[in-house]
Amino acid sequence: MKAKTFAQLAVLTLVACTLASGFQQSVRKPTPPTPAPIVKGVQTLTILVSAGKYSPSYISVKKGVPVSLIFKGGKNMGCGSVIEFKSLTLKQSVKEGKTVTFKFVPKKAGEIAFACPMNMYRGKVIVK
Ligand SMILES: [Cu+2]
Numbered sequence: 204m205k206a207k208t209f210a211q212l213a214v215l216t217l218v219a220c221t222l223a224s225g226f227q228q229s230v231r232k233p234t235p236p237t238p239a240p241i242v243k244g245v246q247t248l249t250i251l252v253s254a255g256k257y258s259p260s261y262i263s264v265k266k267g268v269p270v271s272l273i274f275k276g277g278k279n280m281g282c283g284s285v286i287e288f289k290s291l292t293l294k295q296s297v298k299e300g301k302t303v304t305f306k307f308v309p310k311k312a313g314e315i316a317f318a319c320p321m322n323m324y325r326g327k328v329i330v331k
Contacts, residue, residue, distance in 0.1 A: 234261060235263075236259075236261045236262050236263035236327075236329050237259040237261065237262050237263065238262075238263045238264070239262055239263070239264050239270060239272070241268065244268070244269065245268075245269045245270070245271045246264045246265065246268050246269065246270045246271065247270075247271045247272075247273070248262060248271075248272055248273070249273045249274075249275055249302075250262075250272060250273065250274050250275065250326070251275050251277050252274055252275065252276055252277055252280050252283050252284060252286070252297060253277030253278050253279060253280060253283075254277075254278065254279045254280070254281070254283075255279070255280065255281040255282065255283040255319070255323070255324045256283065256324060257274075257283065257286075257317070257324060257325075257326040259326075260325065260326035260327065261326065261327055261329070262326070262327070262328045262329065263328070263329040263330075263331060264309055264328055264329070264330055264331070265309075265330075265331055266309050266310070266311060266312050266330050266331065267308065267309070267310070268308070268309075269306065269307075269308050270305075270306065270307055270308065270309060270328070271304055271305070271306050272304065272305045272306075272328075273302050273303075273304050274286055274295075274297050274302060274303050274304075274305070275297070275301075275302045276297040276298050276299045276300060276301050276302070277299065278299065280297070280299065281319075281324075282319045282320065282321055282323065282324070283319050283323075283324040284296050284297050284298070284319075285319055285320050286303070286305070286317055286318075286319070287317060287318060287319070287320055288305060288307075288315060288316075288317045289316065289317075289318075290315055290316065291305075291307050291315065293305055293307070294320075305317075309328070309330040311330065312330050312331055313330050314327055314328065314329055314330070315327070315328040315330060316328075
């Protein structure tokens, strides 16, 4: 009987710790990156450009799997219509109502930033 009570207490403590650490994590990272779902073997995600913003602008992908990021031109894009992935030496511009696609294969874990040429409007691809 005593052993059982101890085991129950241990489980309760474990649950409480898990909840506490989960809570802490959610406080530290309020917005997790949007994962790019795999469509026919390619991690594909559409990003809307409007009012100088990229949405979503915080994206996660898996290492070694081809990525296709489709930027869709919206309203009042401003300089956000020119999208540059400096580390990949990729740069394209998009017109309202049209799309441009960036294709690459992330080779290593880390971050790939993208931005307008003045670096005012920014986004980030997290490679896991
Ligand atoms: Cu700009």
